[in-house]
Amino acid sequence: MLNLIRKYNETWIIKSILWTIIIAFLGTIFYSWGMGGVPGSRGGVVATVEGININYSEYDKTFNNLVNFYRNQFRNQFSDEMIIRLDLKKQALDALIQKNLLLLEAEKQNIGVSDEELRKHIQRIPGFQKDGAFNEEFYNRYLRNQRLVPLEFEESQREQLILTKIEDIIKSNTKVSESEVLQAFKADEEKVKLDYVIVPRNHFVLPEDEKISDAELQGFFEKDKQRFEIPEQFKVQYIKVEPKALAEGIVPDDEDIKDYYDTRISDFKIKKMFEASHILIKPDTSKVELGDSASEEDKLKAAEEEAKTIIDDLLKQIHSGSDFAELAKEHSEDPGSGAKGGSLGEFTKGTMVKEFGEALAKLKVGEISEPVKTIFGYHIIRLDGVKEAKTKTLEDVEVKDSIIKSLKQSKSRQKARRIVSRIYKNTKKSGSFVEAAKEKNIEVKESEFFSRQKRNLVDVGTVPEFYNAAFILAEKDISEPVNTFEASYLISMVERKASYIPQLDEVREEVNNTLLKKKNSDYAKAKYKAIQDKFVGSTDLETVAKEQGLKVKKTPFFSASDSIPGIGNIQDIKDQVFDLAPGKAASVTALKQLYLVRVKERKEAPVPDQKQKDDIYSRLQRQKGDAVFKDWLKSLRERSEVLIDETLL
DSSP states (O other), rough: HHHHHHHHHTTTHHHHHHHHHHHHHHHHHHHHHOOOOOOOOOOOEEEEEETTTHHHHHHHHHHHHHHHHHHHHHGGOOOOHHHHHHHHHHHHHHHHHHHHHHHHOOOTTOOOOOOOHHHHHHHHHHGGEEEEOOOOOHHHHHHHTTTOHHHHHHHHHHHHHHHHHHHHHHHOOOOOOOOHHHHHHHHHHHHHEEEEEEOTTTTOOOTTTTOOHHHHHHHHHHGGGGGGGGGGEEEEEEEEEEETTTGGGOOOOOOHHHHHHHHEEEEGOOOOEEEEEEEEEEOOGGGOOOOSSSHHHHHHHHHHHHHHHHHHHHHHHHTTTOOOOHHHHHHOOOOHHHTTTTEEEEEETTSSOOOHHHHTTTTTTTTTTOEEEETEEEEEEEEEEEEOOOOOOOTTHHHHEEEEEEEEHHHHHHHHHHOOOOOOOOHHSSSSOOOOOHTOOOOOOOOOESSSOOOTTTTBOOOHHHHHHHOOOOTBBOOEEEEESSSSEEEEEEEEEOOBOOGGGGHHHHHHHHHHHHHHHHHHHHHHHHHHHHHHOOOOHHHHHHTTTTEEEEEEOOOOTSBBBTTOOOOHHHHHHHTTTTTTTTEEEEETEEEEEEEEEOOOOOOOOOOHHHHHHHHHHHHHHHHHHHHHHHHHHHHHOOOOEGGGG
């Protein structure tokens, strides 16, 4: 996913994905993490919305929750680079501004939530249910675990329901015209097939004998000194208490174990599992001999008939006593399972494509299906085993061990936070950070200098919560406890160095690399321009490819709503090729690469039936509803007084 964001972060699809993620985050933030900030928080007011304060601690908590949200989404792909690329600081503040704007608007429109609506909503939350009914014990246990009082949680839920109501009101007025439906159907169903060549970003590089003179380097530096500014730098003392170092001394009791199991019983439910084998035969148009005049549809139809004949023959051999596994090894065109006798291993319901899953559900263990057609080809399926859904009990040693492990992790995190909190309080009393840490036998470490742009301390890594807390400290100040999943910290600012414009010798290597990169880019652009001018006039893709030592590649049919196979979802290319007749060509520079494309074949969209129209209408209404709500929010913000203290971000 991170590579996808790096590659296409300027395209409509990624912007749409990120908007969906933020909507999902806003829809869960108050349930998952409570109400956010507290009055009298450190750091002052980060923003005001129509005179209503957003405290720094509320912003900081929302930012950290958003970071955790993305960390859970992307797991080991998540990085500090992602925080910057996605501008999570701005997203966190925008979320709080949006919340306050919506609540104010709801108040103006007299949109509220009754106690009865609130009660029914809370009772329907899955985490508070047992056997399909609201369980008060689960509810109270959740509040205890989150350190919330009922009123605090219930008011946060009331706010969330109000936010949902006003969003639904705005979206409910969205209309979709007949022409929009037909246009969307055309985008889905009209298809083209391309020949293309990609001239990669590093295809043209300056000749090795191209030198950068001192005068040229000095001139480049003098023209744009600000670009090479040395940013503000920070040096801190800090303590780090890791829960894993405290876990050994923690022994959860039986009551804690039982409470954990009852609260998270859904975690111990095992879905129904299937074990199956299959033989796959794929239609292959390259093996069909119909002559050059045959259409692609005729070739595909003939290839499917050939695949069906082969699969029917294999099924007859199986019914005659031939070994399923041996036939799979010899004939199956699924490279993953064929070598294993067709075995697909174990998988849950819904893992396989719809047609495969439906056929599998009709089989008894040991039975073999009739030929099944899917998007991959024709299958013969054998059901090898079924494991029914069940819930693991607390008597299961594996379950109990996993609970004990989780409890030790949770309690050790709590202990680490208590230790750091005590050191913080003792520092406030005594005025000595080092002495307060020494009393608890915790080592105080001193960092090297780091900046907002370069922050990767060896003992800390790229933990955003640590650096965000450090950046707002004045010299000799001490932070409040900084708690993450992995560790708890306390930070004292030792020294802050102001930013400055360096001399050339101090940043010579960086300036040289920047200039070299620019010259390479200019050189490549000039070469690209020469190729484009020659190609668009002739459409001779094969000659261009041969001259550049590249290969002409081909796409299958794709629609305007698809990503281009082998190329990606580059809208500029799609905008051009769907306006071109077969044989016509276009060139596009995108993602620092040159794409030369020629339309090989077009397939016009058919006339949609009523069901297709209805499906597209529903999809467009959802999409337009999101867009209308987004635009309305933008307009609401523009006409509201929103003040932001950028120095606290």
